[in-house]
Amino acid sequence: MRTGKQYLKSLNDGRTVILDGEVVGHVLEHPAFANVARTMAELFDIAADPANGMQFHSEEINGPANRTFAAPRTQEELVLRRQAIEKWAKHTHGWVGRSPDHVGTFFAAFGSHPDVFKNEERDFAGNVERYYRKVLSENLYLSYAIIPPQVSRATTASGWEGEYLQVGVVRETEEGIIVRGSQMLATGAAIADEVFVTCIKPLGPDDVDFAVSFAIPVATDGLKLYCRRPFAPAATSEFDYPLTSHYDEPDALVVFDDVLIPWDRVFINRNIDTLRRQFFDTGAHALGNWQAQIRFSTKLKFIASVARKVTQVNGTDKIPGVQEKLGELAAIVQSVESAVLAAEYTATTDDAGMRLPGKSALYGAMGLQSETYPRVISILRDLVGGGVLQLPSSIADMTSSVTRPDMERYVQSPGVASEERVKLFKLAWDIIGSEFAGRHQQYEMFYAGAPFVVRGAYTYRNYGYDALVAELDTFLGSYSVDSTVNGAGTGMEGA
Numbered sequence: 112m113r114t115g116k117q118y119l120k121s122l123n124d125g126r127t128v129i130l131d132g133e134v135v136g137h138v139l140e141h142p143a144f145a146n147v148a149r150t151m152a153e154l155f156d157i158a159a160d161p162a163n164g165m166q167f168h169s170e171e172i173n174g175p176a177n178r179t180f181a182a183p184r185t186q187e188e189l190v191l192r193r194q195a196i197e198k199w200a201k202h203t204h205g206w207v208g209r210s211p212d213h214v215g216t217f218f219a220a221f222g223s224h225p226d227v228f229k230n231e232e233r234d235f236a237g238n239v240e241r242y243y244r245k246v247l248s249e250n251l252y253l254s255y256a257i258i259p260p261q262v263s264r265a266t267t268a269s270g271w272e273g274e275y276l277q278v279g280v281v282r283e284t285e286e287g288i289i290v291r292g293s294q295m296l297a298t299g300a301a302i303a304d305e306v307f308v309t310c311i312k313p314l315g316p317d318d319v320d321f322a323v324s325f326a327i328p329v330a331t332d333g334l335k336l337y338c339r340r341p342f343a344p345a346a347t348s349e350f351d352y353p354l355t356s357h358y359d360e361p362d363a364l365v366v367f368d369d370v371l372i373p374w375d376r377v378f379i380n381r382n383i384d385t386l387r388r389q390f391f392d393t394g395a396h397a398l399g400n401w402q403a404q405i406r407f408s409t410k411l412k413f414i415a416s417v418a419r420k421v422t423q424v425n426g427t428d429k430i431p432g433v434q435e436k437l438g439e440l441a442a443i444v445q446s447v448e449s450a451v452l453a454a455e456y457t458a459t460t461d462d463a464g465m466r467l468p469g470k471s472a473l474y475g476a477m478g479l480q481s482e483t484y485p486r487v488i489s490i491l492r493d494l495v496g497g498g499v500l501q502l503p504s505s506i507a508d509m510t511s512s513v514t515r516p517d518m519e520r521y522v523q524s525p526g527v528a529s530e531e532r533v534k535l536f537k538l539a540w541d542i543i544g545s546e547f548a549g550r551h552q553q554y555e556m557f558y559a560g561a562p563f564v565v566r567g568a569y570t571y572r573n574y575g576y577d578a579l580v581a582e583l584d585t586f587l588g589s590y591s592v593d594s595t596v597n598g599a600g601t602g603m604e605g606a
């Protein structure tokens with residue numbers, strides 16, 4: 112299996128990554144990307160070491176592959192898959208949202224349901240199968256951009272002024288389709304191998320040009336990545352910004368300047384019905400978002416551990432009011448892990464033989480996430496008080512012989528030396544207050560769609576209200592005006 116070293120080597124490929132009006136040369140030589148790319152390399156090394164139990168024998172490629180890219184067929188495989196995802200999530204403490212297991216999971220589901228992509232003119236179903244085999248055999252890191260740019264949400268792209276603002280097909284050639292336009296928001300693309308592009312938002316009949324699905328290498332002619340302001344370069348040290356310095360995944364607006372997508376990389380071409388079905392009739396949406404919940408649960412446990420330690424250091428942990436706050440935190444964190452396990456417990460097997468996590472539990476947790484995460488951050492913010500600002504400006508105050516004595520005298524706690532205390536509270540600030548922290552709040556609230564979409568389209572539809580209402584109707588049918596008038600069920604029978 113591909114190692115971290117091999118992955119890093121492959122990044123010097125002439126990709127067009129843009130920051131501050133300029134094309135970044137080799138991403139590994141830029142402080143915005145170097146450390147987070149090394150984090151990804153560590154993940155690949157963990158997967159490549161058989162001792163970590165992250166490999167499985169793939170029938171599709173008849174060889175070893177990354178367990179997080181497996182399409183589970185049995186309950187045991189579903190459990191092993193969750194454990195492999197946890198292994199990676201624990202390495203980053205859940206602070207890397209789009210590690211390669213996220214989009215890789217979608218292709219596990221696509222590859223198990225090629226029929227959904229079947230097309231009379233072209234072998235798109237075969238393309239999906241072959242591409243999944245490529246993901247497995249090359250241990251690929253995919254990012255994705257599946258949301259139209261935020262031009263206007265009042266209409267879909269066909270209603271916008273200006274053509275091809277959203278990525279769409281301009282024309283077809285013998286070699287493939289030519290696409291033009293943009294899509295948001297490809298997390299990790301600047302350091303990924305490939306980018307998967309499609310549209311998950313519903314399209315109207317006039318949007319057929321935008322109904323595409325394809326994957327291409329990041330280093331493709333005409334493909335540009337406009338990255339948001341990176342936070343890692345401003346991180347003065349690992350000690351000052353322990354999370355920012357390692358886990359600042361770049362987010363990018365993806366722009367296509369008449370890019371040729373070869374036919375063998377096209378999965379959907381101008382087909383609104385298949386576009387809708389690709390995520391939901393393949394199980395990809397559920398399997399992919401379960402990966403996200405496993406990662407989220409790992410992150411929440413990490414934040415809870417910081418909160419608990421802060422109260423120990425500050426000597427507030429014996430106060431009943433503080434224990435109540437830690438209790439609320441524990442309840443929230445446990446409810447997310449419980450949903451992950453409940454989804455596993457209620458898993459079902461679909462028509463293609465793929466084992467899918469239970470949707471009611473999965474989408475239930477997702478429906479609350481836009482409140483869960485801010486609440487968790489708010490509890491930690493409450494518990495740390497001003498301690499996160501009563502901190503030296505940087506590691507320099509800790510190392511300078513002039514300032515260190517004051518740090519050791521004034522910034523410490525009983526039994527907790529200055530360095531230990533500063534370290535903990537700097538970590539807390541990187542969780543609640545740094546730019547990295549702010550981006551994470553936005554990420555957890557929006558990565559699976561705006562909250563109104565998650566609740567209205569996923570949680571509501573998958574809850575199983577019909578079965579509940581059927582039970583309610585049985586109960587309502589068990590009594591009537593007549594039975595009440597006759598005294599039945601009132602306790603007055605025979606009176």
Ligand SMILES: Cc1cc2nc3c(=O)[nH]c(=O)nc-3n(C[C@H](O)[C@H](O)[C@H](O)COP(=O)(O)OP(=O)(O)OC[C@H]3O[C@@H](n4cnc5c(N)ncnc54)[C@H](O)[C@@H]3O)c2cc1C
Nearest residue numbers: 255256257258261295296297298553554557558560561563
């Ligand atoms: C940090 C981060 C990383 C991301 N990474 C990725 C990625 O890797 N790949 C990817 O494809 N996408 C990614 N996304 C994009 C994400 O999928 C979108 O942000 C998400 O789908 C929501 O779309 P939007 O931001 O355009 O919000 P909009 O749809 O514009 O909604 C914004 C807000 O407007 C209001 N609103 C709009 N329409 C309605 C309505 N009909 N009813 C009620 N309220 C409404 C709501 O308050 C809503 O929250 C990322 C986003 C963030 C923040």
